[in-house]
Amino acid sequence: MEAEVMEKVKQQVPSLRFSGFTGDWRKRALGDGCEILMCKRIFADQTAESGDVPFYKIGTLGGKPDSYISRELFEEYRERYNYPKAGETLITCAGTVGKCVQFDGQDSYYQDSNIVWIDNPEDHAVNDFLFLLLTRIDWSKLNSTTITRIYGNDLRAFELVVAPTLPEQQKIAAFLGAVDRKIQQLKRKQVLLERYKQAVMQQLLDQKLRFPGFTGDYKEYRLAQLLERYSENNKDGEFGINDILSLSSRFGIVDRKELLQDTYDNVNHLNYVKTRMNDFVYAKSISTTAPFGSFKANLCRDGLLSTLYFTFKVKELADPRFLEYYFSDTTRANNYLRKVVLVGDRYITADSDYLLSGTVRIPSLPEQKKITSFLMALDAKVAGVAQAVAAAQQWKKGLLQQMFV
Numbered sequence: 001m002e003a004e005v006m007e008k009v010k011q012q013v014p015s016l017r018f019s020g021f022t023g024d025w026r027k028r029a030l031g032d033g034c035e036i037l038m039c040k041r042i043f044a045d046q047t048a049e050s051g052d053v054p055f056y057k058i059g060t061l062g063g064k065p066d067s068y069i070s071r072e073l074f075e076e077y078r079e080r081y082n083y084p085k086a087g088e089t090l091i092t093c094a095g096t097v098g099k100c101v102q103f104d105g106q107d108s109y110y111q112d113s114n115i116v117w118i119d120n121p122e123d124h125a126v127n128d129f130l131f132l133l134l135t136r137i138d139w140s141k142l143n144s145t146t147i148t149r150i151y152g153n154d155l156r157a158f159e160l161v162v163a164p165t166l167p168e169q170q171k172i173a174a175f176l177g178a179v180d181r182k183i184q185q186l187k188r189k190q191v192l193l194e195r196y197k198q199a200v201m202q203q204l205l206d207q208k209l210r211f212p213g214f215t216g217d218y219k220e221y222r223l224a225q226l227l228e229r230y231s232e233n234n235k236d237g238e239f240g241i242n243d244i245l246s247l248s249s250r251f252g253i254v255d256r257k258e259l260l261q262d263t264y265d266n267v268n269h270l271n272y273v274k275t276r277m278n279d280f281v282y283a284k285s286i287s288t289t290a291p292f293g294s295f296k297a298n299l300c301r302d303g304l305l306s307t308l309y310f311t312f313k314v315k316e317l318a319d320p321r322f323l324e325y326y327f328s329d330t331t332r333a334n335n336y337l338r339k340v341v342l343v344g345d346r347y348i349t350a351d352s353d354y355l356l357s358g359t360v361r362i363p364s365l366p367e368q369k370k371i372t373s374f375l376m377a378l379d380a381k382v383a384g385v386a387q388a389v390a391a392a393q394q395w396k397k398g399l400l401q402q403m404f405v
Helices: 002-010 071-080 127-135 152-157 166-205 256-260 320-328 330-337 365-403
Strands: 026-029 035-037 053-056 089-092 100-102 115-119 159-162 219-222 227-230 245-248 252-255 273-275 280-283 294-297 303-305 309-314 359-362
Touching: 035 152, 053 071, 089 127, 100 127, 115 152, 127 159, 127 166, 166 320, 166 365, 245 303, 252 256, 252 294, 273 309, 294 320, 294 330, 320 330, 320 359, 320 365
Parallel strands: none
Antiparallel strands: 026 159, 035 115, 089 100, 089 115, 219 359, 227 309, 245 252, 273 303, 280 294, 280 309
8 A cells, every 4th residue: 555655656646536537747837827916006095994995915814904995996906907816816925925815806905015816827727726736835935945025936936736637626626625615614613602602601690591490689799708718738749740730811720731831840849739620710810811810710630730829619609610601701700800909010919818809699509500511511512513623624634635746
């Protein structure tokens, strides 16, 4: 089998090929039959933050535009100067070099020089297939030299290995297009599930949605009625260096070494504090989404935390996972924490007693558990779809490696 694959490589044919197609793939310079074109220059005083036609630059190509030009200017320039055709590939030539986007035919304009497109008459390569070829290239390096700009001559001279017939190219592009659509469907499903979960969670936490059998208003508690501060150092050496955990505002309590790829050869872990499963933890560090610090439940494992963290035992009135969901909403968490902490340049000044002095409105413990069980089931569904997305992307990666030379 290995010898067969090596022979195919020698013959310039892919290891995975649709039946009915034969013959070697051929090297062809991109400039052989194609031209490199760009839009007419647009000056800063011709753009606005809002307007009729989006004007894309290096940083916004393939994303959301932040500049616009007038309809009149667009119509004039599209008529008088070069303009891409639907399906042709746009490429960034500076900054993040080699970002490829297929032009969808929608009215839009592109920054000259920094964004070019392959003007392809499709005599030797169909646009969809050419786009696939171009997206497989590591454009950050040309001729083994790290570059910060791609020039037109570089593009024209660049050699691609191309399927010998247009029908084979079309077959490959159509198949991989179907794979891409499946991946996008899965991603869309994941987004919709996440939005649904967030919407339902907000209604449950705000007492706007109740499960059958639960009545009465949620009760207001000081957080001190739900949490109890404790600090247990590791002087007895119960935990080792590999047991150091960390709090991520995005992922919660996680293994620090896996998250940050840290090593701890010179760390005195005996000075760290212990944390147990289902503890509640407050981190005094600042991030963009957590400007007042972060509350998270320890749903990872027993281990150690830096002394920058406060650890709390959860009392019998509350469920740790419910509190995790309660404070997972950044608006809710920030509204609570901004009243009970003082913010510095990098870290927060917080007193554990004052930290617990604020109030929260929550349901009874049985209703908390019901809500938690429901939200965990939704999380499992989201995770399942996310795994399906990852598997499909990995499958596509394997296909790309086998279906091209």
